[in-house]
Amino acid sequence: MKVTEKDVAYVADLGNLELTAEERIRMVRDLNSILGHIDSLNELDTTNVQPMAQISDRHGVDQSKQGSERFAYASREDIREGLRKSLPHDVALENAPDSDGTFFKVPRVIER
Amino acid sequence: MNLDLLTVDAARSAVQERKTSATALAESFYAKIESDDPKIGAFLTLSKERAMAKAAQMDALAAKGENLPPLGGVPVGIKDVMVTKGVRTTAGSKILGNYVPPYDCTAVAWLEAAGAVVLGKLNCDEFAMGSSNENSAWKLVHNPRDLTRVPGGSSGGSAAAVASDMAVAALGSDTGGSIRQPASFCGVIGMVPTYGRVSRYGLIAFASSLDHIGPLTKTVKDAAIVLRTIAGRDPMDSTSADVPVPDYVAELEKPVRGLRIGVAKEYLGEGLDKEVRSAIEAAIQKLAKQGCEIVDVSLPHTRYAIPTYYIVATAEASSNLARFDGVRYGYRAKDARTLSEMYRRSRDQGFGAEVKRRIMLGTYALSAGYYDAYYLKAQRVRTLLTRDFEEAFNKVDAIAAPVSPTAAFKLGEKVDDPLAMYLADIYTVTADLAGIPGISVPCGETKNKLPIGLQILGRHFDESTILRVAQASEKAVTSGKGECP
Numbered sequence: 001m002k003v004t005e006k007d008v009a010y011v012a013d014l015g016n017l018e019l020t021a022e023e024r025i026r027m028v029r030d031l032n033s034i035l036g037h038i039d040s041l042n043e044l045d046t047t048n049v050q051p052m053a054q055i056s057d058r059h060g061v062d063q064s065k066q067g068s069e070r071f072a073y074a075s076r077e078d079i080r081e082g083l084r085k086s087l088p089h090d091v092a093l094e095n096a097p098d099s100d101g102t103f104f105k106v107p108r109v110i111e112r
Numbered sequence: 113m114n115l116d117l118l119t120v121d122a123a124r125s126a127v128q129e130r131k132t133s134a135t136a137l138a139e140s141f142y143a144k145i146e147s148d149d150p151k152i153g154a155f156l157t158l159s160k161e162r163a164m165a166k167a168a169q170m171d172a173l174a175a176k177g178e179n180l181p182p183l184g185g186v187p188v189g190i191k192d193v194m195v196t197k198g199v200r201t202t203a204g205s206k207i208l209g210n211y212v213p214p215y216d217c218t219a220v221a222w223l224e225a226a227g228a229v230v231l232g233k234l235n236c237d238e239f240a241m242g243s244s245n246e247n248s249a250w251k252l253v254h255n256p257r258d259l260t261r262v263p264g265g266s267s268g269g270s271a272a273a274v275a276s277d278m279a280v281a282a283l284g285s286d287t288g289g290s291i292r293q294p295a296s297f298c299g300v301i302g303m304v305p306t307y308g309r310v311s312r313y314g315l316i317a318f319a320s321s322l323d324h325i326g327p328l329t330k331t332v333k334d335a336a337i338v339l340r341t342i343a344g345r346d347p348m349d350s351t352s353a354d355v356p357v358p359d360y361v362a363e364l365e366k367p368v369r370g371l372r373i374g375v376a377k378e379y380l381g382e383g384l385d386k387e388v389r390s391a392i393e394a395a396i397q398k399l400a401k402q403g404c405e406i407v408d409v410s411l412p413h414t415r416y417a418i419p420t421y422y423i424v425a426t427a428e429a430s431s432n433l434a435r436f437d438g439v440r441y442g443y444r445a446k447d448a449r450t451l452s453e454m455y456r457r458s459r460d461q462g463f464g465a466e467v468k469r470r471i472m473l474g475t476y477a478l479s480a481g482y483y484d485a486y487y488l489k490a491q492r493v494r495t496l497l498t499r500d501f502e503e504a505f506n507k508v509d510a511i512a513a514p515v516s517p518t519a520a521f522k523l524g525e526k527v528d529d530p531l532a533m534y535l536a537d538i539y540t541v542t543a544d545l546a547g548i549p550g551i552s553v554p555c556g557e558t559k560n561k562l563p564i565g566l567q568i569l570g571r572h573f574d575e576s577t578i579l580r581v582a583q584a585s586e587k588a589v590t591s592g593k594g595e596c597p
Contacts, residue, residue, distance in 0.1 A: 008472070015430060015475040016437070017468060018456045030469055031476065033531050038419040041489050044496070051491030052498060054321035054351065055307040055547025055572070074350040091214045095441035104439050109451045 003031045113137065115144055115277045120186050120334040123280050124227070127174055127185035134167035134174070134185030138229050141187045145231070145278050153253045154263075154273040156192050158232035159199040163187070166229045182337055184227030189279035191270045192233040193240050194220050194325065195314045199230075203316045204238040204248040204266075207436050207443045207462030217314025218349070219283055219325045219342040226341045231279055235269030238464045239433065240285055240318045242266050243293060243533050244526065247466045252523060255298060257562060261520040264294030270328045271298040281329045281338050285315055287322045288421055289515070289540025292552035295328055296515035296565025299554045301335045301582070302328045306573045307547035308353035310339075311346030319428035320351075322421075322544045332553060332583040336360035339575060355573050363576035368584040369403030371577065374508035378414035379539055385518045391556035391564040392514050398588040399512065399581065409504040409511065413496045414542060420497065421541035422534055423477050423490035429467075430474030436462065469530060498546040501569070510581050511569040514539050515552045519562035539567060549575045553582040555589045 008027045012019045019027065061070045068075075086092075089102075098105040113132050127134045142160065149155050170185040190196060193203045195213035202208045216224075224230060237247040245253040245268025253268040255261040256276035263272040267284030271294035274282050284291040286304035295302025303326045310325045317323060327338035343357045375396060380389060400406050438444035438458030445457030463471070477486035504511060517536055526533045543550040548569055555566035566585055570578035 003476070007476070011472055011476045011479060014479060015471045016434070016452075016455045016459055017463075017471065018460045019468070020460075023465075023468070026465075027469065027472055030530055031473060034422060034473060034534070035476075037531060037535075038423060038486070041416055041419050041423075041493055044413075044416065044493060046489060046492035046496070049492040049495050051488055052495040053491060055498075073354065076347075087214055092440075094214065095211055097438055097442070097444035106439055106451050107448050107454050 002035050003028055113140060115140060117330060118277065118280055119331055120183060120280055120329070120337050123186045124180055124182070124184050127170060128180045130174055134170040134229060135164065137185060138163050138167045138187055138231065141231055141278065148276060149278060151254060151259060152256055152272050152276055152278070153251045154235055154269040154276070154278060155189070155232045156202060156204075156235050156250055156269070157200045159196065159230055162199060163229045163231050166224060166227070170227055170229070181225070181227035182341060183223060186228050186280050187231050188223060188228045189231050189234045189270060189273045189282040190220055191236050191267050191282065191284045193236060193285050193316045194283060195316065196220055196230070196233065199233065201233060201316070202250070203240070204236045204250065205462065205464065205467070206249040207458070208441075209443060211441055215314065218311040218346045220314065222342050223283065223338070234267070234273055234282060237266035237268070238467050239316065239429070240266040240287055240290055241429070241466050241470055243289070243537060244521070245269065245294070246523065246527055247464055249464055254523070255520050257299060258520065258560070260522055261562070262297065262523055264297035264516075264520060266290040267302070267328065268294050271295050271300055271302065274298070274300045274328050274330060281327060281334055283325055283342070284328050286324045286326055286544065287318050288425060288544055289537050291324075291326045291328060292515050292540050292550055292565065292567060293537070295552040296554075296563065297520040299563030300328055300330055301332055301551065301553055302326070303335045303339060303551040303575075304543060304549060305339060305343065305575055306353070306549045308351050309355075309549070309573065309575065310342050311349040311352040313346055313348035317432040319425040320432065321428060322425055324544065332551075332579055332586050333361065333364060335551065336364055336579050353573070358576050360576055360579055364580055364583050366580055367403070368399070368580050371404050371510065371581065372407050372508040373399055373404045373581065374407050374409035374504050374511040376409050376411045376414070376504070376511060376513065378411050379513040383517050383538070384514060387558045388514055388516075388518060388564050392512070392566055395555035395566045395585055395589055396512050399584060402584050402588065404581070404584075407508050409508055411500040411504060411542070413493065413500050414538070416493050417497055417542045417545060418535055418538055420490045420493045421537070421545055422473065423486050424494060424545070426470045426474030427477050427487050428474070430471045430478065433467070433471055438462075466530070494545050497542060501542070501546045501548055505571045509570070509577050512581075513567045513569065515565040515567040516540070519558045519564055543569055548572055549578055551578050551582045553585050555585060
């Protein structure tokens with residue numbers, strides 16, 4: 001078994017999930033089953049293969065450039081005026097579970 | 113007006129020529145939804161006010177004798193992963209149960225600008241994660257062709273609504289096959305365009321490098337009309353491509369004679385149901401009879417597509433779904449004492465089992481010590497999978513393949529075995545990983561009268577060719593809704 005209950009607890013913590021005891025047991029089983037299948041990727045030698053993040057990597061980019069310049073096709077000139085307006089304050093708060101009309105309200109942030 | 117087999121052009125012409133009104137048409141669709149949907153489960157939310165306003169606008173145009181836009185008065189449904197201003201949008205999840213978006217998805221806005229009447233929001237797997245629609249937090253969708261079976265997923269509501277004539281056309285989303293597979297299971301047309309062809313702005317993100325919006329329709333021509341409307345560069349999505357959009361409908365007139373159609377042995381091997389195989393082989397023969405040249409090709413890395421997909425997709429999902437934290441919108445757990453507790457409880461109570469499983473798998477694959485072994489490895493294999501297609505398309509103009517190894521399976525059959533459910537995506541995840549377009553067109557039925565879809569895959573930004581091939585197959589094999597002539 002690759003993934004233990006301890007791993008599941010650790011990863012759940014990273015993902016901001018708690019999971020019930022039952023869910024954790026099931027997750028150990030499911031993750032091991034899926035990762036077992038995923039291990040077949042190790043049959044392939046990919047030493048000299050470039051990783052592909054998305055398909056735009058192959059269309060539209062300037063292959064001779066590095067970093068963000070590779071993706072110049074997707075950028076635009078800075079705009080000083082005529083920018084798209086942000087959502088009005090009240091609209092942005094409309095879906096908030098809790099708000100005081102100005103800010104989103106949350107439980108206390110500092111744990112003691 | 114008979115709603116069965118009503119196409120985009122027929123609906124628009126009827127309104128244009130004032131044989132009916134857009135208002136009356138929308139009302140008949142709502143009446144049909146009210147009578148038929150309780151046994152199908154395709155709709156989650158109806159947007160009557162919005163639909164009737166658009167219908168009235170189209171009727172006013174028609175009354176003045178003005179030309180209606182291409183979808184003028186045509187009733188459509190929208191998968192519930194696309195945001196709609198003022199109309200509840202849940203992504204099939206409890207965590208967005210009360211979410212009323214303040215803006216519109218670009219594809220929906222463009223469809224409406226072309227006159228479409230948005231009837232409502234369609235059921236789907238939670239955050240588009242699933243292949244049977246059984247992961248919807250709200251209700252099951254039943255396959256209109258056999259109510260004991262799944263409609264496919266994740267755009268199950270979209271496919272079922274079109275198949276049962278509760279919408280003329282629908283929008284779906286495809287990340288690993290979520291448009292093509294339900295289209296195949298329900299006997300309608302479903303198309304995933306090239307990555308970047310249609311803006312993703314307003315599509316609730318599952319896996320950003322794999323997500324696509326596309327049409328589900330009753331005919332290939334309708335798919336061409338809808339795609340022509342929603343395709344094109346949108347400044348709101350930096351990954352939307354600045355590539356000219358051809359008139360897909362006009363392109364359909366070109367003959368298929370002389371086109372080279374590839375057949376890959378990796379798509380017809382072990383695991384493919386016999387009835388599906390013979391339907392696909394027969395459909396390929398019919399393309400040959402119309403003058404297509406059938407050429408053997410190889411896509412040697414196909415067997416690595418599922419593991420690659422389930423790493424890339426879940427890694428991106430774990431990141432995208434981090435935004436659901438109960439702060440700005442969506443569900444918030446009651447009685448949490450601290451911020452951290454509020455995050456955890458809101459997510460624990462708001463997400464369903466499959467979504468949690470994918471967040472866990474993706475977080476694991478991205479976590480310290482595993483990033484290179486899983487995520488980076490999968491990205492490298494993604495390059496190999498894409499090269500397979502590029503090499504094949506040096507030899508052929510399109511590739512013909514099955515959509516799914518089997519026809520629609522029984523509700524409940526695979527819910528306890530996530531890996532089995534994942535493995536059935538084998539013929540569809542490849543196109544999403546490579547970013548190439550694909551279409552599912554009904555090509556026959558099993559003995560039990562379940563539809564079987566033929567998949568046509570094409571080169572990047574060459575939707576025109578696969579639409580032409582799909583239409584040739586449609587004409588040869590079916591009447592457009594899956595019935596054999």
